[in-house]
Amino acid sequence: xxxxxxxxxxxxxxxxxxxxxxxxxxxxxxxxxxxxxxxxxxxxxxxxxxxxxxxxxxxxxxxxxxxxxxxxxxxxxxxxxxxxxxxxxxxxxxxxxxxxxxxxxxxxxxxxxxxxxxxxxxxxxxxxxxxxxxx
Amino acid sequence: xxxxxxxxxxxxxxxxxxxxxxxxxxxxxxxxxxxxxxxxxxxxxxxxxxxxxxxxxxxxxxxxxxxxxxxxxxxxxxxxxxxxxxxxxxxxxxxxxxxxxxxxxxxxxxxxxxxxxxxxxxxxxxxxxxxxxxx
Numbered sequence: 068x069x070x071x072x073x074x075x076x077x078x079x080x081x082x083x084x085x086x087x088x089x090x091x092x093x094x095x096x097x098x099x100x101x102x103x104x105x106x107x108x109x110x111x112x113x114x115x116x117x118x119x120x121x122x123x124x125x126x127x128x129x130x131x132x133x134x135x136x137x138x139x140x141x142x143x144x145x146x147x148x149x150x151x152x153x154x155x156x157x158x159x160x161x162x163x164x165x166x167x168x169x170x171x172x173x174x175x176x177x178x179x180x181x182x183x184x185x186x187x188x189x190x191x192x193x194x195x196x197x198x199x200x201x202x
Numbered sequence: 203x204x205x206x207x208x209x210x211x212x213x214x215x216x217x218x219x220x221x222x223x224x225x226x227x228x229x230x231x232x233x234x235x236x237x238x239x240x241x242x243x244x245x246x247x248x249x250x251x252x253x254x255x256x257x258x259x260x261x262x263x264x265x266x267x268x269x270x271x272x273x274x275x276x277x278x279x280x281x282x283x284x285x286x287x288x289x290x291x292x293x294x295x296x297x298x299x300x301x302x303x304x305x306x307x308x309x310x311x312x313x314x315x316x317x318x319x320x321x322x323x324x325x326x327x328x329x330x331x332x333x334x335x336x337x
Contacts, residue, residue, distance in 0.1 A: 082217020145327030156291040192280030
C-alpha cells in the first residue's frame, strides 16, 4: 500500500515521480494523479488513495488554492493520519520519502523548513575573479 | 527568445511546463531540460539557453546540490542579468512568468517568499462539525 500521493494539474506529478525514480529508485512507492490531461474524473482517484493508503499518509498538491488542491481538501476533510502539503517541490517529497522518523505535523513542518524554494547567488567565473583581483 | 529555463532530473521540468500550459496557456514561453532520461549531454542545452536567452533571464533547477543545479551553476558563473532559483515549485514559476515587474534579485526574493512549500491543515468534515456541535 502507498502512503504518498502527488496530485497536480498536467504531468507535473508524474514528472516528479520520474525525477524521484532517477535519484532514489523509489518511484514505485509514489502514487500520482496528472489531472486535466484528459476528461477523466480524477476525484475518484483521490478518494481511492485515501481509502486504501497506509497511514499516516501524505498528499502533495501542486498549488495552494488551485482546483486540484481544492478537490484534495474536500476529499480529505475530517480524516486523521493524513497530511496535505501544497506548493510542492522535489526537496520536500524526497525528505518525506527518505526520512525514517514517524510522520507528524511538527516533523513535517521541520522538513518543509529545510526544503524551501531558494535563490542561489552566482559565483564569479575563475577568469572574472582574476580580472577583479588584478584591476 | 526565451527568458525562462526549467532544468531537472527526469521529466519534472517538462511536467511543470505542461501544468503551466494548462493553467495559463503560456507554456511556449518556457524552455525545459529533462536530464538523465537518455544519454545526451544536457550541458550543451544549458549553455545554448544562456547564450541565446532574452535578459534578464531565470534558470529554475530542481534540487539544490543536485547534479543538474551544479551544472547550471558552472555554466552560469560570472554571468550578469541571470538568476538561478532552486528547489522550485509551480508557484514560483507562475509568479515569475505572470509578474510584470522587472526582474531583480530583491523582487525575486519577494516572489519566493510568497511561493513557499506549505502544510495545509485539514478542516473537519461537515458531518464531524455537526457531531462536535451536538456532542
